[in-house]
Amino acid sequence: MNNEMKELYKEFSGKGFDIYQVSLDSDKASWILAVQAQKLPWTNVIDPNGFTGLPAMSYNVAATPVNFLIDRRGNITGRNLQGAALRTRVAELTR
Structure with a gap:
């Protein structure tokens, strides 16, 4: 998924x-x-505590990979989006 994320990041x-x-x-x-x-x-960053670490537990992560889109106000506005759906949502949030 990092290759897809690199393209979004660049854009x-x-x-x-x-x-x-x-x-x-x-x-x-x-x-x-x-x-x-x-x-x-x-x-x-890395959390070697894995699924029992604070980041995973805070966001209820039970499997990877997982992604969250968080807007400027700190609200989760998307989860596990990929491909066109991910790109579209990022484009909406960055207008």
Whole structure:
């Protein structure tokens, strides 16, 4: 999904769109290598506590990958959108 997110980021990052990616991996070294290899330009953090960590529990994450669109007011305005639906929603939010 990172390739799709790279395209959205490139198109909309100058219009208020940003990505905050949380990895639930337990192997920090592998996670660092993956972020570097994929050249991900947005904020990436890791919670080695996985599904029992605060980020996963706060958003009721039971499986990955998962995404949330959060508007400027902090409201979740989309969840698990992909493809055209994701792009359309991001375009609406960045007008």
